[in-house]
Amino acid sequence: MAMTQGVQKNTLYVGGLAEEVNESILHAAFIPFGDIKDVKTPLDQATQKHRSFGFVTFLEREDATAAMDNMDGAELYGRVLTVNYALPERIKGGEQGWAAQPIWADADTWFERQQQEEEMRRIEAENRAAMQAAEDLHRKQVAEQREGEKEEEIDIKGDPMAKAEAEVLGQ
Numbered sequence: 001m002a003m004t005q006g007v008q009k010n011t012l013y014v015g016g017l018a019e020e021v022n023e024s025i026l027h028a029a030f031i032p033f034g035d036i037k038d039v040k041t042p043l044d045q046a047t048q049k050h051r052s053f054g055f056v057t058f059l060e061r062e063d064a065t066a067a068m069d070n071m072d073g074a075e076l077y078g079r080v081l082t083v084n085y086a087l088p089e090r091i092k093g094g095e096q097g098w099a100a101q102p103i104w105a106d107a108d109t110w111f112e113r114q115q116q117e118e119e120m121r122r123i124e125a126e127n128r129a130a131m132q133a134a135e136d137l138h139r140k141q142v143a144e145q146r147e148g149e150k151e152e153e154i155d156i157k158g159d160p161m162a163k164a165e166a167e168v169l170g171q
Helices: 023-033 061-071 103-158 160-170
Strands: 008-015 036-040 053-058 082-086
Touching: 008 023, 008 061, 023 036, 023 053, 023 061, 053 061, 061 082
Parallel strands: none
Antiparallel strands: 008 053, 008 082, 036 053
């Protein structure tokens, strides 16, 4: 179980890539399994060619699992692929206790959280405004009702027949 710790279930390691395979070919090979968030083929600094492996990140874990099950051992450009869940990227010095991820690694989720919080604040403000409007309307209706009752009392006091009628109805 210690082996799967830190495994990124929606990112796949794809090994055994032929030299002609680029990120768009890799994307095309894996897109049938679901929406892809990112494709990377790290380059060798000396040759500026990929190092015969790449990473495919799916939006959904289930899609990554389906791709791994179907593409591990498959052939692409005459080479047999090795497809596994990717391990988290290690930054230089990671073993000495430095960050295992760059500081910007969670920028996307940070922005998403900020947008969600902003949306929640907007909805709460709309709800407060709607509640305030409902309370104001209720107060207005109660005030109008009381005003109507006062007018009836005034009408009754000035009219002896209405007063007698109100007494009969009240009994």
